[in-house]
Amino acid sequence: MTGSENGRRHTRDDVARTALRILDDYGLPDLTMRRLASALDVQPSALYWHFSNKQSLLAELADRIVTRATVPGPAPGGAARVHAEAAALRDALLAYRDGAEVVASTLALGLGSTVAHDRLAAAIAADGFDPNTARRAASTLLHFILGHVSHEQQRMQYDSLGVLADHTGSLRDEDDPAAEYAFGVGLLVSGLELSRSPA
Amino acid sequence: MTGSENGRRHTRDDVARTALRILDDYGLPDLTMRRLASALDVQPSALYWHFSNKQSLLAELADRIVTRATVPGPAPGGAARVHAEAAALRDALLAYRDGAEVVASTLALGLGSTVAHDRLAAAIAADGFDPNTARRAASTLLHFILGHVSHEQQRMQYDSLGVLADHTGSLRDEDDPAAEYAFGVGLLVSGLELSRSPA
C-alpha cells in the first residue's frame, strides 16, 4: 500500500512493470535505479541481475510503450492508414508520462524498438511507395512524431507545475496539440502524395 | 595548457564559452557543472553566481548555437529559401557536438531560443503563406530537424566508439545523412506547396 512491491524474488517482467509505473506516476527524471529498487524492496544492485544497465531497462520500456500502439477497428488503406498509424503511435506515447522521450532516447542510441518505424514504413509502402521511399518517409514522420509528442508532454508537466512562464516561448500555438499533430502528419503525407506523380 | 582557464574572476561570457568548448570536446554527458568549474579553476558553487542553474546555462548555449545559423550568400526566395534556412540550421547544429540535443532539450522546456522557429516561419511566410500556417509548418519542420540531427549526432559518437552493433537497429539508411535530411525537408516543403492550391 505504501508503494512497496512485496513478495520477494522478482522477474525481469516485474522490474519492467514497476519501472513503467514509476515512469507514469513520477516522470522520467524520477525513474532512478535506486528509486526503482526501493519500490521493489530490493537493493539497487539487485536490478543489475535483470538488466545490465539503465539504458537497456529504458529500451525495454520503450519497446513496451510502442508495442501498445495499434489502430482500432478495421485497418484503412491508402493515406488514411498512414494517418491512423500515426495517430495510434501518438496515443501510445501519450499513454505513459514522458513516453515520447523514453522512446526517442533509446531510438537515438540505436537500441531496440525499430517496431514504430517499421509500422509506419509498412503503412506507407501499402499506399504504393517503394520500400526505400517508405523507409525514409517513415523516418521523417517518426522524427516529427517523437519531437511533437515530447514537446507536448514536457508542456504538460510544465503546466501542471504551475509555471506558465508568460506562455511566450515554446513553439506557440500548442493550444490544440491534436490539431497541430494532424497538421504536421498531413504535411508529410501530402508531400509524399505529390512525389508520386512528378509533374 | 592543461585545460585550466587561468586569470581568475570570470564573466558570464567566459563561463558560456568554456561550457561550449567542453560540450564540443567531450559531449553533453560530460558537460557537468563540476567539470566546467574545474576547467575555469573555480569551485562549482561559483558558477551559480553567473547562471542560476544548469538549465539556464544550457539555454544560453542553445541560443549561441542556433544564432550562428545563417544562410551564406544572397538569400534566395520561395521554397529555396526554406531549404536554405533548414540547411543552415542543420549546419549550425552540427557545428557543436550534441548541438541538436542541447537545442531540443531547452526548446522542450520552453526556455529561450525561439529564434530557430522564427527564422523558419519567416522563410515560409515569405513564400506566401499566412502567419498561422507558417508557424505550424515551421514547428513541424523544426521537430524533424532536431530529431534528425540528434539522431545523426548520436550515431556519430556511437560509431566513433567503435560499437557498430551490427548496424541493424537505428533507422537504417543513414548512409548519407545530408540526403536523408534533404528528403525530409523536401517532403515538408512539397506538402506545404500542395496545400497552397487545394485541388
Place this chain on the structure above:
DNA sequence: ACCTGAACACCGTTCAAGT
C-alpha cells in the same frame, strides 16, 4: 536464480562567509 552489503566515483545545488 536472485539478492545483500559495501564501496567507488560521481552528480546539482545551497548558503554562509570571505575579498
Place this chain on the structure above:
DNA sequence: ACCTGAACACCGTTCAAGT
C-alpha cells in the same frame, strides 16, 4: 562583483559474498 568551503541529498555501477 565574484568566489571559497563545506555541506546536503542524491546518482549509476561493480563485485564479492550470501541463500
